[in-house]
Amino acid sequence: MKLVYEPQPRDRLYYDQYRYCLSFQLTHSGRSRSLDPEKIRSNVHYANLMTWIHNKITPQQEQNLLECARVFRESHDAHKRIVYSNWQYVYSNHEGLLAQLRSLDFVKHARLTEAVVSLPRDVVLLKNSEYQFRSYFSNRWFNREEVSAIKNFLVSRGNQFRTTPGVRSRLNGEFFYPNNWMFVDHMDERDAFLLNLVVSRCIRKTLPIKIAK
Numbered sequence: 001m002k003l004v005y006e007p008q009p010r011d012r013l014y015y016d017q018y019r020y021c022l023s024f025q026l027t028h029s030g031r032s033r034s035l036d037p038e039k040i041r042s043n044v045h046y047a048n049l050m051t052w053i054h055n056k057i058t059p060q061q062e063q064n065l066l067e068c069a070r071v072f073r074e075s076h077d078a079h080k081r082i083v084y085s086n087w088q089y090v091y092s093n094h095e096g097l098l099a100q101l102r103s104l105d106f107v108k109h110a111r112l113t114e115a116v117v118s119l120p121r122d123v124v125l126l127k128n129s130e131y132q133f134r135s136y137f138s139n140r141w142f143n144r145e146e147v148s149a150i151k152n153f154l155v156s157r158g159n160q161f162r163t164t165p166g167v168r169s170r171l172n173g174e175f176f177y178p179n180n181w182m183f184v185d186h187m188d189e190r191d192a193f194l195l196n197l198v199v200s201r202c203i204r205k206t207l208p209i210k211i212a213k
Contacts, residue, residue: 003095003102005114011121015080018091022098024110025086026068028057033083035069064106071100084177124209131162131185131209135192137178138204146199147176153198154184161186185209 005020014021031043044062068088072081077094092098102110119125124134142150151171154161162185163171170176186192192206 001099001103003099003112005112007116008113009118010115011119011123012117013115014091017093018080019093019115020091020095020098021113021115022090022092022101022110023113024088024101025108026064026088026106027061027086028065029083029086029088031057032065032069035073037066037069040065040069064104068101068104068107071097071104075100082180084179120210122207124207125212126209127212129185129209129211132187133189133192133206134183134185134209135195135203135206136181136183137167138201139178139180140201142176142178142199142202144174146202147171147174149199150176150195150202153195157191160188160191 008021013019028044028047031047032040034040034043041062044057044065048056075097077092077097079090079092079094079097082089082091090098090101098112101107102112154163154171164182167178167182167184170178170182184195189206192203195202
């Protein structure tokens, strides 16, 4: 089956290296961050012992995780794999691994995108904006105290920052692991510095916003 990609205009390849991306939903993906079968089985067993988890991992769901991990282990295609909750993101320049993963019958909501380098580098190009800078969150777990500090800081400075519905929704939870594209817009470049003072390593990078003519 020929893979069909959704073109995604960007200022660079994914992670400055990869042309293609496959994202897909696989229930309980977070239990398979390690591709080692024994570690996956151990994680599943431990998760099912937690009395506060209402959705126990079924034998079939465990088998799905093991089968997906096997595909990764046996592939020789260079790639980068990101796991977030029930989702996985796979970046590669080779279509073989992506095609194998896409064909798994338990993979849901698969999306294929292709980086089309057509935008100016290190600039956020928008049709219109009231803000001058865009800051992207670091890719790491933020604990309960850090989430509360970020939320309070942004709420108390609502006239300085613009947050997206996705960011606001995530910050309403106890923990926060932002996707690579999650950001806040603001007026002053120093705003990002202040946010990093409130929570260490909160902001990954800040880019200027320019209006497309």
